[in-house]
Amino acid sequence: xxxxxxxxxxxxxxxxxxxxxxxxxxxxSVDTVIRNVIPFMAFISFIIGxxxxxxxxxxxxxxLKGSASSLPGLLLISIVCAIPILSPLLxxxxxxxxxxxxxxGVEIGKGNIPAQYSLPALFAINPQVGCDFIPVGLALGxxxxxxxxxxxxxxxxxxxxxxxxxxxxxxxxxxxxxSASK
Amino acid sequence: xxxxGMVAYAAAVTVDKxxxxxxxxxxxxxxxxxxxxxxGSVLLSLMGGILPTLIVLLTAVNALVRLIGAEKIxxxxxxxxxxxxxxxxxxxxxxxFVSVFMLTNPMAYTMGRFLPERLKPAFxxxxxxxxxxxxxxxxxxxxxxxxxxxxxxxGIQQLGYxxxxxxxxxxxxxxxxxxxxxxxxxxxxxxxxxxxxxxA
Numbered sequence: 001x002x003x004x005x006x007x008x009x010x011x012x013x014x015x016x017x018x019x020x021x022x023x024x025x026x027x028x029s030v031d032t033v034i035r036n037v038i039p040f041m042a043f044i045s046f047i048i049g050x051x052x053x054x055x056x057x058x059x060x061x062x063x064l065k066g067s068a069s070s071l072p073g074l075l076l077i078s079i080v081c082a083i084p085i086l087s088p089l090l091x092x093x094x095x096x097x098x099x100x101x102x103x104x105g106v107e108i109g110k111g112n113i114p115a116q117y118s119l120p121a122l123f124a125i126n127p128q129v130g131c132d133f134i135p136v137g138l139a140l141g142x143x144x145x146x147x148x149x150x151x152x153x154x155x156x157x158x159x160x161x162x163x164x165x166x167x168x169x170x171x172x173x174x175x176x177x178x179s180a181s182k
Numbered sequence: 183x184x185x186x187g188m189v190a191y192a193a194a195v196t197v198d199k200x201x202x203x204x205x206x207x208x209x210x211x212x213x214x215x216x217x218x219x220x221x222g223s224v225l226l227s228l229m230g231g232i233l234p235t236l237i238v239l240l241t242a243v244n245a246l247v248r249l250i251g252a253e254k255i256x257x258x259x260x261x262x263x264x265x266x267x268x269x270x271x272x273x274x275x276x277x278x279f280v281s282v283f284m285l286t287n288p289m290a291y292t293m294g295r296f297l298p299e300r301l302k303p304a305f306x307x308x309x310x311x312x313x314x315x316x317x318x319x320x321x322x323x324x325x326x327x328x329x330x331x332x333x334x335x336x337g338i339q340q341l342g343y344x345x346x347x348x349x350x351x352x353x354x355x356x357x358x359x360x361x362x363x364x365x366x367x368x369x370x371x372x373x374x375x376x377x378x379x380x381x382a
Contacts, residue, residue, distance in 0.1 A: 022245045029240030029322075033233060036326035041228045044329055049221025053213075094314070094327040101333030108337030115341055118334050119351055122314075123359065126330060130310030133288070134303075137310060141294020143302045150374045151303030158307060158367040166359040173355045178343050 044102050051106055060103055061112050068104050069113045074124040074167050082127035082163035084156040091132030100125045115178035120170040127163025131156060232332070236321055243322040252284050259296030262305075273301065274364025275357050278309040279316070287313040287324040300375060304368035308360040315356020318349025 050056060067073035081090055090096045104121050107113045113121075130137065134152045143151065200208045258280055262273040281290040290309050294302045313324045317331040331352065335345050 018249070021248045022241070025244035025248060026237075026241045028244050029237050032240060032325050033237055037233070037236065037328060038229070040326070040329060041225060041233075044333070045221045045225035045228060046218075047221075048224045049217050049219075052224075053217045053220045094330050097314075098327060098329035098333055101330050102336070103333075105333040105335065105337035108334065109340030110337075111341070113337075115338055115343060118338055118348055119355065122331065122334055122352055123355070126314060129314060130306070133310065134306065137288065137291040137306045138294070138302055140288065140291040141297070141302050141306060142292075143294065144299055146378075147299045147302055150371060150378060151306070154303045154367055154371040154374055155307045158363060158370050162359065162363045162366050165362065166355075169358060169362075170355050173351055177347055177351060178338070178341075 040098070044098070047099065047102060048106060051103070061107055061110070064104060064107050065112050068107070068121055068124070069117055071120070071167075071171050074117070074120050074171070075164050078124040078127045078163045078167045079160075081125065082159045084153070084160065087128035087131035087156060087159055088134075089132070090128040091130060094126075094129065097125045097129070116174050119174040119177055120167050123163075123166040123170040127159050127166065131159065228336075236325070236328075240322045240325065243320065247284050250284070255280050255284050255293070256296065259293050263297045263301070270365065271361065273297070273305065274308045274361045277305070278312045278360055278364075279357065281309055282312050282316055282323050283320060286322065287327070290323075300371060301368060303371045304364045307367040308364035311360045311363050312356055315352050315359075318345070318352045 051060065067077055081087060101122070104113060104118075104125070108115055108118055134155050135148050138148045138151050258272070258277055262269060262277040277293060278290070281293040284290075285292065287310075290313070291306055293309070294305045297305050314327065314330045316323045317328060318335070321328055331349075335348060338345060338348055
């Protein structure tokens with residue numbers, strides 16, 4: 001009898017643990033969505049609404065069409081984003097990358113920028129990723145202060161090379177992407 | 183929707199289009215609210231189209247990570263710290279991928295603690311550069327910055343193309359880029375460290 005009770009308790013605990021984990025996972029995801037995702041969606045929706053209904057869109061379209069629909073233009077965007085002084089300023093929360101990404105997305109949707117350029121554009125708008133966060137990120141990895149001192153400029157300088165390089169790689173990787181339907 | 187309905191109703195009832203000062207005001211008011219009507223319909227399509235899938239996916243992956251246990255990946259950290267050229271792909275492709283997948287942004291960078299000091303900046307650079315390319319397939323890794331990918335992906339969706347091709351290519355090119363980024367940053371760090379050691 002004792003053995004049976006022990007078994008029931010064991011099974012009960014295991015099931016309770018799994019259900020508890022799943023429930024907690026659900027709670028975490030809904031929390032993330034409400035705190036992080038929906039507020040940004042609201043903000044982005046406003047910007048898209050503004051672009052689509054006012055003349056601002058045409059101005060942005062002209063500026064983006066020249067730069068975001070050719071390899072040199074995308075390279076120029078990535079070089080600007082990778083400038084060691086600018087990159088930490090453009091980084092926080094990836095807000096700039098998200099807004100520029102949305103603007104380019106709108107233009108792709110309207111057909112002003114070829115769909116094939118979506119892949120290199122994803123890299124062109126983002127050479128500054130994490131440049132604002134280097135000291136904190138290194139501290140999370142328990143780096144010494146001396147490492148942080150060298151690590152910050154090392155990463156920033158590395159981006160000057162790897163930022164534009166990533167655009168070139170993405171450009172060549174985008175051959176055949178959404179091009180059959182054109 | 184209610185507002186646009188009201189505006190449409192009002193437009194249907196008005197026989198003459200309002201003119202003069204009041205007319206200009208009325209037109210301005212309609213233009214003003216049109217911005218937010220459009221924004222609202224964009225918001226509704228975003229929330230209706232992406233959110234349900236995202237919540238279910240987030241729940242599933244969060245549960246998976248919890249059941250596996252994030253501490254299981256610590257062994258990988260010690261393997262990645264080994265010297266030798268064949269550990270480069272482990273350090274700058276596999277470890278960033280697994281860290282970002284399991285620990286998500288920003289806790290993924292804590293995996294740097296298993297690496298020697300001279301490799302930490304390179305690992306950080308590699309890991310942080312992967313928090314967006316992973317979004318196309320595993321948005322749980324960085325839901326707060328979803329629109330880096332989603333903004334451009336929305337345009338593709340509007341054209342009626344599938345997102346799978348873009349998501350997979352973004353992930354794969356991302357892996358190549360973080361690998362190169364890790365190697366370049368490691369070389370730059372080594373150079374700067376030896377220069378600092380000479381100066382000291």
